[in-house]
Amino acid sequence: MRKTLFALLLVALPAGAEEAPALSGITMVRVGGAGAVLDVEAFAAAPASRIALLPQVAATPRNPAPATSAIEVRALRNDDHAAFLLEWEDDTPDVRATLDGFGDMVALQFPVAAGAPPVPFMGNPGGRVQILQWRADWQTDMERGATTMRELYPNSYAADFHHADHLPAAEAAAYEGAVSLGNPMSVQERKSAVQDLVAEGFGSLTPRATQAASGRGTNDGRRWRVVVTRPLAPAGESAADLAPGTSTNVSFAVWNGSKGEVGARKAWAAWVPIEVPK
Amino acid sequence: MPKVHNWQIGREMEYPYEGARPKRQFAAVFDTNKCIACQTCSLACKGAWTSGRGQEYMFWNNVESKPYGFFPLGWDVKILEKLGVTDQKTPVYEGRTLFEAAPDGERVLGYLPDDADWTFVNVGEDDSAGVGIDRGAFLEIPHMQWMFYLARICNHCTYPACLASCPRQSIYKRPEDGVVLIDQTRCRGYRECVKGCPYKKTFYNPVKKVSEKCIACYPRIEEGRSSTCMAACIGRIRLQGFVSTPENAREDNPIDFLVHVRKIAKPLYPQFGTEPNVYYVPPIHVPGAFLSQMFGHGADSAVSTYRGAAEDKDLLAVLTLFGSSPMLIHRFRREGDVAVGFDESGTEVARAPLYEPSIIRPFHDAARGAYRHNTT
Ligand code: SF4
Numbered sequence: 001m002r003k004t005l006f007a008l009l010l011v012a013l014p015a016g017a018e019e020a021p022a023l024s025g026i027t028m029v030r031v032g033g034a035g036a037v038l039d040v041e042a043f044a045a046a047p048a049s050r051i052a053l054l055p056q057v058a059a060t061p062r063n064p065a066p067a068t069s070a071i072e073v074r075a076l077r078n079d080d081h082a083a084f085l086l087e088w089e090d091d092t093p094d095v096r097a098t099l100d101g102f103g104d105m106v107a108l109q110f111p112v113a114a115g116a117p118p119v120p121f122m123g124n125p126g127g128r129v130q131i132l133q134w135r136a137d138w139q140t141d142m143e144r145g146a147t148t149m150r151e152l153y154p155n156s157y158a159a160d161f162h163h164a165d166h167l168p169a170a171e172a173a174a175y176e177g178a179v180s181l182g183n184p185m186s187v188q189e190r191k192s193a194v195q196d197l198v199a200e201g202f203g204s205l206t207p208r209a210t211q212a213a214s215g216r217g218t219n220d221g222r223r224w225r226v227v228v229t230r231p232l233a234p235a236g237e238s239a240a241d242l243a244p245g246t247s248t249n250v251s252f253a254v255w256n257g258s259k260g261e262v263g264a265r266k267a268w269a270a271w272v273p274i275e276v277p278k
Numbered sequence: 279m280p281k282v283h284n285w286q287i288g289r290e291m292e293y294p295y296e297g298a299r300p301k302r303q304f305a306a307v308f309d310t311n312k313c314i315a316c317q318t319c320s321l322a323c324k325g326a327w328t329s330g331r332g333q334e335y336m337f338w339n340n341v342e343s344k345p346y347g348f349f350p351l352g353w354d355v356k357i358l359e360k361l362g363v364t365d366q367k368t369p370v371y372e373g374r375t376l377f378e379a380a381p382d383g384e385r386v387l388g389y390l391p392d393d394a395d396w397t398f399v400n401v402g403e404d405d406s407a408g409v410g411i412d413r414g415a416f417l418e419i420p421h422m423q424w425m426f427y428l429a430r431i432c433n434h435c436t437y438p439a440c441l442a443s444c445p446r447q448s449i450y451k452r453p454e455d456g457v458v459l460i461d462q463t464r465c466r467g468y469r470e471c472v473k474g475c476p477y478k479k480t481f482y483n484p485v486k487k488v489s490e491k492c493i494a495c496y497p498r499i500e501e502g503r504s505s506t507c508m509a510a511c512i513g514r515i516r517l518q519g520f521v522s523t524p525e526n527a528r529e530d531n532p533i534d535f536l537v538h539v540r541k542i543a544k545p546l547y548p549q550f551g552t553e554p555n556v557y558y559v560p561p562i563h564v565p566g567a568f569l570s571q572m573f574g575h576g577a578d579s580a581v582s583t584y585r586g587a588a589e590d591k592d593l594l595a596v597l598t599l600f601g602s603s604p605m606l607i608h609r610f611r612r613e614g615d616v617a618v619g620f621d622e623s624g625t626e627v628a629r630a631p632l633y634e635p636s637i638i639r640p641f642h643d644a645a646r647g648a649y650r651h652n653t654t
């Protein structure tokens with residue numbers, strides 16, 4: 001499995017890597033203070049690393065010509081949190097997912113266990129990765145409230161009878177599908193725009209029981225600037241340890257919604273070394 | 279890619295997964311000749327399952343006027359155009375299925391409908407008939423005008439394209455009855471299934487951010503009852519049960535009898551390769567070329583067998599059982615001029631006469647000294 005994936009990666013490199021990956025790694029700086037960092041200004045002293053993104057061609061459906069070819073990354077840590085500022089070109093911000101449109105997204109990935117890292121592309125069976133995915137449409141949910149059909153389609157017919165509104169909770173559940181089953185995709189009152197996930201290979205992406213990451217993004221019409229933050233200490237099962245002094249790896253994925261990118265249709269990067277400063 | 283056997287196209291075909299047929303396969307036969315487009319089925323389904331937020335636009339059951347009605351817009355002509363001309367003159371389909379025609383890096387040949395394709399359901403579909411008899415046809419086309427109503431639900435395909443498309447394996451086919459479901463806890467709203475299903479019978483819910491689809495009313499099936507669209511059908515065009523593969527066909531299973539024995543019920547676009555399990559009695563007044571494109575090889579002989587139903591009491595018996603019970607009919611028997619249906623345990627759940635008693639009243643009513651009109 002691993003061998004095949006690396007072989008596919010090598011095949012992919014000439015197509016996607018316009019610039020050499022930043023093998024020198026990302027320099028994480030130490031700043032003062034504590035708590036989650038969502039502020040772009042906090043990164044003033046952090047140097048930028050430009051990471052080449054590759055087309056996802058290892059699994060179907062493939063994305064041979066992704067919309068994004070590079071991501072710029074800055075990293076910091078304070079007393080108890082790590083934070084990453086992720087920037088990439090995107091002049092079509094997609095902040096709501098419609099029937100035929102997808103929201104923009106970015107993700108960071110860390111190996112869960114210390115030692116040789118697993119396959120960089122979502123891990124492999126037995127080689128677990130933690131993934132933090134920031135979703136523009138989730139952020140919109142937080143800012144404007146959960147998506148409604150009326151907001152997406154102002155002239156649409158708005159049904160005014162929802163069984164679930166007129167039934168006791170236990171009976172209503174049958175009509176609420178993914179909402180009543182607790183699928184995090186369907187949460188109507190969001191607490192974070194970042195989903196904290198674990199994976200062991202393609203198709204295995206699963207939300208972690210403990211959600212410990214947050215983030216915030218802005219787009220000026222040309223470029224996304226997204227900050228993603230999480231505690232240094234692993235919270236709950238299957239979280240990477242980012243304790244001061246840790247040498248680990250990180251990788252990235254970007255989705256441009258209006259280019260039809262979602263799920264496997266993405267641009268992604270190989271592992272980049274990173275050290276959490278003491 | 280593994281090879282699976284698809285009996286509807288008479289050959290092995292490529293499919294992303296190994297074939298595994300369920301213990302039994304959900305199936306239904308819809309008689310297009312009897313549908314009156316009352317939409318009772320659509321509303322029965324809507325009221326039962328899609329009254330929620332984000333489901334406003336969904337019709338897990340819809341009825342469209344063919345050839346110019348679609349939901350979503352152009353669903354079948356769009357995918358047919360992508361697939362190219364499909365010749366189904368022989369029992370073995372020589373062309374490519376949607377799996378075999380998948381572009382490089384994709385699992386299925388498909389497309390994602392545009393937002394607007396879901397709007398205006400049924401609006402203007404019948405207008406080609408013209409406005410006012412004396413003003414002639416509204417639409418001028420190079421062939422004779424004809425139309426029929428096509429009621430559609432998810433086909434709970436044997437080789438679902440939705441399932442094949444999902445990179446997360448969030449879609450599964452129940453081994454007990456072949457019902458195809460989207461796991462609502464695993465779906466992440468990628469819409470690969472919406473793209474992949476040629477029948478466009480999975481729907482994205484933008485409020486819940488996951489996709490949803492027809493569940494065949496499986497809680498009813500588990501109780502031996504038919505799905506709500508079937509039970510509600512006022513035109514009695516529907517018969518629900520389970521279909522066997524041809525070599526296992528049971529002559530007393532009403533679905534097998536229509537599909538495999540008399541062969542009057544045909545799958546919808548079998549060339550797509552999904553082995554869909556809603557079978558249609560083709561409309562008897564529609565040109566053969568259209569029928570063979572839509573219902574595959576043998577659509578014309580299905581029509582001629584159906585036309586002869588009056589002389590075929592066993593066939594008449596099964597046709598009589600359509601809409602005669604809210605229960606699933608697993609076996610049927612003809613007792614003289616009466617059709618009888620049984621549930622799985624052998625209990626009688628339907629009994630219907632082949633012929634309605636008819637009385638012709640004399641034109642002159644001697645008792646009242648009056649003549650009768652056909653309006654009295
Ligand atoms: S009709 Fe579409 S949604 Fe239903 S099982 Fe077949 S491919 Fe899936």
Ligand code: SF4
Pocket residue numbers: 312313314315316317318319320341427429510511512513514515
């Ligand atoms: S309820 Fe029956 S007759 Fe009415 S539209 Fe539906 S399938 Fe046709």
